Amino acid sequence: MSVHVDQEPTTSVPVPVPALEVRGLVKHYPGVKALDGVDLVVRQHEVLGLAGENGAGKSTLLKALVGLVRPDAGEIYVRGEPVKLRSVVEAANHGIGMVFQEQSLVPNLTAAENIVLGSEGIAVRRGLYRWNAMRRLAQEQLDKIGSSIDPLARTDTLSFADRQMVEIAKVLRIEERSQHPPVIILDEPTSVLESKEIETLFEQIRRLREFASVVFVSHRLDEVLDVCDRVTVLRGGQSVGEVATAGAVPGELHRMMIGSSGSDDHYHGNAAAPVLAEQPRLSVRGLSGKSFRDVDLDVAAGEIVAIVGVHGSGREDVCRALFGAEPTTAGEILMDGKKLELPGTRAACAAGIGYVPAERKTEGMVGPMSVAENMTLTKQKARCSGPLVAPKKQATLVDSWISRLSIRTPGRDTAIQRLSGGNQQKVVLARWLVGGDIKLLLLDHPTRGLDIGARSEVYRLMRELAGSGVATVLLADSLEEAIGMADRILVMNDGRVAAEVACPNGGKPSPLDLVKEMV
Amino acid sequence: MKFTSRPAAALICLSLAAVTVTGCSEEASSGNTAADAGKCEPSEVKLVGQVRNESNPYEAAWLAGGDTFAKSVGLSQERLTYGGDSTKQQEQISQVLAGNTKCLVLNVLPNGDSDTTPIVKGADKAGAYLVTQWNKPADLKPADYDKWLSHITYNGVESGQQIGDALATAIGGSGGIIALQGVLDTAAAKDRYAGLEASLKKNTGMKLLDQQAANFSRAEALAVTKTLLTKHGDKIKGIWAANDDMALGALEALQQAGRAGKVAVVGIDAVPDALTAIKNGSMTATVSSDGPWQGGIGLAIGYCVATGELKVADIAAENRAFFAEQFLISKDNVGDFLQPKTDPADFKCANVFNRVAGSLS
């Protein structure tokens, strides 16, 4: 722990009691210590920023604050009173509400219903809906944040940004549950908003401060500094520092987030220089699809190319299109100079393309199936002799990869869902390696939700693979990750490639260079 | 999650293979060959009555008749119902036959003609006394079997014709009629319809406008009749139904269409509701078939043979498959049938063939 915030005893403070206080919160997950004694103070009528790398424990902390996660140790105080938060409702009753990063609205209900859901108040009397009252109620909430959405529009017809507004309007209703000023938590609210919308949101946040406390979480440090009064930095499940935003610069925050050792340690140590062959291994020309247009992309064997862009930039869809999981309308994909037809994922697998999806739990792995089965799911030939599964061959193969990637598992027959996130991800990666014919790896947020140790192992693995001649397309979790890992970076904006930035060792661009192309 | 471990699976495979390879396939040892006819004590006899379901008045009355007979000889009847499901009927029969078949008496209503074959074969192999009713393929004859004592049915052609004629009279000799058929795959439905065709030939003024299957069901008859009523409108002067349940459904349809009393309706079976309808004039005619008697008589024949009071060899050939007596019931004679009465004397071994009205050709 480098910088620690001193906790004043709450009893003897002349200043008002903090709206929310967390002391020594601990939460273990199998193999991961998500929270390792976090302390946090949210004062009344302030906007507190929460910064930290992925895996620093932000989302676990937030979930603990709204009763979705029960901490193993530590206390939570609301206005000085110790509380146990066992559900979202209890948290709401204490005046704590959260706008979820992954939206939590019922898609087939109207915006108004979503806003009042769970605490309909006057909108429902004796089980009967009073639509007018509900519309008024919802309109009031929307007016508070200055949104002009029609309250009776179905939620799934709204844009992502509008849904975010609905979500904020919904959370603000906790005011009515508690006579005290509420604490509103905003988890990555800006990730999909356009700059104008972000500005509106910030106005809302500043307005919220009049009657509430706000916890604001964002990747974008400039935003955090812009809108917050104070920032608490998390690292490795601990609070490592606190910064008043007046006069602070992003660099300072960033150093605190990644620790004294600096970011380079995670990413670098690029042993092998890219093998720049005559022709690139993957060559994409004019690829167009539903959410992207005219994408050109070359990846050489041994090269790591990162694609960066905000949510909605289309980079995920490009990645899936390269794997045949998303239809394309125009353009061609060349692999080692040969044209590739990708009607489906099978063809991509056969062509030596591998894909690690961002949603590991639902798309990357099959939870109840064993490590061995998950690892050999794609390259069945590797464990078969003829059409039959050869149990011995499979055992040898799987065990060798378990030890090569140092996957911590009780055994190859353990269900993969019992492993920690990092080990799960290694199994998913191994799936593409066991065949020995991998040419191109598409990594969609491969380190999402992993702790630092696991992440650096994944980085090491990526390096090794690149070293062995595998071409890699990386959709990084953070700009820093992209800069650290990539040899070249493509910036995508609104479905097009906006810029291409060389990223050699020793000549790395700064995140700000990229950001200006992104928005 | 494996349900069986690999060794267990292997073991099963092996043993199966072994069994198959040795190829010792053979016929199952058939039941109690020693159980000669007439060796049973009355108390040893096991009586089983099987019909489609108890939720149908006619068949419920059948089972009640069986109970009455069983009580009269100090036994009880095991009641089986198979819900009109051929598969389930076979399953039940084979399960019953797998029990003690020495003095087993079965009185069965097969679901369809084709269901009779496996029942007869099964009972014969197991050595149980069997009486079937209503349905059997024409070429399957009780006389060819030892333990299939008799097949009882009503002359469907005759009854179909009788009510057809009654209908013709009721509509004044000319006009359109519609016909509601029963389950097509039953001898009863086919014979009755043949009777109607004969009647149509005879009463040339009567025109068949349409015929649809309503599967002996009141609800289906209601729906079909309603549709046909709109299709043919006032041209319909009479409705011929292959059983009373359908006739009653047709009556409801007429009532709903506001044409009650203007269209003559005939049926077969003489269920209580139909008799009431005939009495109050809303229905024209039906033909008696006596459910309680059928339920009792099948058991009675079996019982008599099992206890030795009657010898299979002594049963006259024409009594091995016969038509039972039936009567056309119209408003004139409905009073005689309103109170169903089972005469215990009918079930005396000497009288079991009293109601034979003719041999099945």
Next chain:
Amino acid sequence: MSWRDAGPPAALVVIFVVFAALSSQFRSIDNVQNIMDAAAVLAVVTCGITFVLMMGSIDLSAAGVMGASALTVSLLVANNRNDNDLGILAIGVAVLVGAGFGCVSGLALVFLKVPSFMATLGVSAVGLGVATLMFAGVQPNISDAMLKSWAIERFLGFSHLTWIAAACLVVGWLIQRYTRLGRYAFAIGGAEEVLTLSGVRVQPYKIAVFTLAGAFYGLGGVMVTSQLGAGLVQAGDGYDFSAITAAVVGGTLLTGGRGGVLHSAVGVLLVVVLTNGLVQVGVSPYWQGGVQGLIVVAAVAAAVIPQRRRNQVVK
């Protein structure tokens, strides 16, 4: 109402026009009355099942529940089996019996965690058994004037049953639109987890939805009894699958969260018009079921094809 919701009504119009062109009998007033009468019971049953389908569950208990309620009502109104003559009260009791069975399905789903497919299948068997018990060998014929008049008396050309069905649809629509129960049923089908996250306890609503559906089946059983003039164990035969068919054809998704009572009403009309039309134009009764099956598949395919995606999960 999006353009997708317009599909089934458009199909209804097209099918109606085609049959009307093919058969002059089909377009007669009598036949339109006949179609509406034939649709009455199915409409009530489908109305109930729609709420269950909206939640993403399934309900196969209609046949058994209807049988039990048919026997209940026929034994409680004036009849030939006993001296009861409860009149309208008997109908209330029968509907309550239906609701009771529905409640049992819901309880089995929520507390025993038995998938609704199996829970309702079991309840259906129990319902048929209870009905057979009450039947006890003698068919109860009803002589209650009011109940009998439902199927016979007409108001503005349609039988009372048709008006009752229409009223049920209105009530169903009001429930769907204006009650917490209806909206939550809709929401449970949309995103059950979100409801939990918003602090809504979904279990009571699930039980209530099954209970409501059961009440509709109970009324359906009463209506069949009125039509047939007698209480039949088989009163609900076939209504389970045809109600699901009608709801699905109308645009309710089996996965829940889409559709509603009005959709189902259109679906019911589609199915009934089709059945009636096929008879009227003289299609062999053997083919009628097959044609219906084809049309169901085609209807769903037409609804699904515009939004096909790669990598989409279809169960």
Next chain:
Amino acid sequence: MSTPVTTKPAAAPATVKGGPGPAQRLTSYMPLIALAVLLAALTIADPEFLTQRSLTAASRTAAPLIVLAAGATLVVLCGGIDLSIAALASVSTVFLALWLPELGALATPAVILVAAAIGALQGVAHVLLRIPSFIVTLGGMSIFSAVALVVSDAGTVRVVDDSTIAWLDLYVGGYVPMSLTVAVIVVVLISVVLKVTPLHSWISATGYSESAARLAGTPVDLVKIGAFCVSGACAGLAAVMLVSRQFSGSPTMADNLLLPAVAAIVVGGTAITGGHGSVWRSLAGALVVTLLRVGLPIVGVPSAYEQILYGAIIVAAVALTLDRSKVLIIK
């Protein structure tokens, strides 16, 4: 689209230890336990029920149901459902009865092949048109019934010369019905093939998480079509068994086996949502259901109570055998 926030970290126990706990092991043997308890209860109700002859008859009865359930289990394991099996079996009995006079011994494989092809066709419709399997097979159910009615002219087709299928009515070793032997061979065959080939992985992956399976390059579409194809073939085989037992084919012969077959699968503990389960479980489930179907009336339960008991026991059995740790939301 809004994605719900997962509230629970996917059932991750703190200590990572291999092997299922005792409770879980018990759940996986539940179908057998249910079978034993039911048999015991029937024996108590009527001691004559537990005789070799009676059990032989019951197992012969169970054979078609086992085959039907085993085939449909594959579809359920893939996450779908096949409501057409019974109607397909019915139409197959008609085909078989019609073809036997001409084709003789070849009629049996011909019928199974045709049924398999029809099953595969449904699979193709499901996969290509992206229609839920419930709807495809519901439609299939009515279409097959219609075809059966038309082909047979709504009547029963009698089999006069059943010599080529009579072998199914023999008894192995005098006690074990041949049809049961064939049914068990089918179950063994399916489970062995699944076990020794990648198919098991593919089917489970498809059933547990179709999108993950697809992104892993699993031939999801082919696996599903294959499952429907096997399901169809099993329906065809069940039809052969029925014809050999009834000496006839009829357009509605197997129709009443649909719900028992689905019940057998679920009572066996196979999750109706897919992924978790096995054909062995369906074998046990089919025996349970058969005992309920024929056992209850035979031991003298009146028909009304028989239905009530059947309903209650089925629900209870599912409540017991379902492994809820594998299924998160129960619809």
